[in-house]
Amino acid sequence: MxxxxxxxxxxxxxxxxxxxxxxxxxxxxxAPYNWTGFYAGVHGGYAWGSGDGPYPDAAGVRFETAYPEADGGLLGVQVGYNHQWGNWVLGLEGDLSYSWADGSSGIEIFPGGGDAGGHTDSEFTYLASITGRAGYAFDRTLLYAKGGIGFTRLEITDYDNPASFNARGSKTLTGWTIGGGVEHALNDKWSVKGEYQFYRFSGDVAVNDPALFRTYEGDFNVHAVKIGLNYKF
The missing domain is CATH 1.20.5 (Single alpha-helices involved in coiled-coils or other helix-helix interfaces)
Structure with missing residues (x-):
């Protein structure tokens, strides 16, 4: 038994x-997720920009200071490529956003300040950048930083009083940009991301018509927050 x-x-x-x-x-x-590959996607967000600098006349005499500012929504697209080595991910990305950002601000007498009696309406109609990306992957979650070249088009309209239009000018500006964010892979193809990006531009926008000539010569800084969706090929 x-x-x-x-x-x-x-x-x-x-x-x-x-x-x-x-x-x-x-x-x-x-198997661990792999970030290597080409991707494309869409994003939306919000951006705000401001600057201050000399506002000289046609002869180059500075007697006013302008303060262009604008804020509004963004909607755009991005494309890029990542390559992963271990947990490290390096890549290149290009993005383009249409912008609804606009705003109004006063003009001050220089030197000494004081209201100059007019104001400027400002807007930036798009934001774009070509950036390198470097990040560290925790399997399906990627923390990254980015930096490179930024582009925008700044338009300034001058009014010598709230009801009287004087002049308008616009120019495409090139500068630098840095930022960072987090991206998470939902599955092998789709991922979502959130990021912040800062842009610094040097303004040189001629504002003129037969009645008035000014040139805004100061910096223009833009902050942007974006939420995006990517598809990996």
Whole structure:
């Protein structure tokens, strides 16, 4: 009887071990996510920009200071490529956003300040950048920083009083940009991201018509927050 019980115990133990091994083989551990590949996507967000600087006349005489400012929504697209080495991810990205940003601000007398009696309406109609990206991947979650070249088009309209239009000018500006964010892969193809980006431009916008000539010569800084969706090919 003891021999039969011992044999039965050994048989059941062996059968259980075999079933457990089969279960493990049928349900393998998922492979780590790999960020390598081309991707494209869309994004939306919000941006705000401001500046201050000399506002000289046609002869180059500075007697006023302008303070262009604008804020509004963004909607755009991005394309890029990532390559992963271990947990490190390097890539290149280009993006373009249409902007609804606009705003109004006063003009001050220089030197000494004081209201000059007029104001400027300002807007930047798009934001774009070409940036390198460097990040660290925690499997499906990527933390990254980015930096490179930024572009925008700044338009300034001058009014010598709230009701009297004087002049308008616009110019495409090139500057630098830095930022960072986090991206998470929902599956092997789709990922979502959130990021912040800062842009610094040097303004040189001629504002003129037959009645008035000014040139805004100060910096123009833009902050942008974006939420995006990417598809990896």
């Amino acid at each position: 003891k021999s039969v019980l011992l044999a039965s115990t050994i048989f059941l133990a062996a059968t259980g071990a075999s079933m457990a091994a089969d279960a493990v083989a049928a349900d393998p551990v998922a």
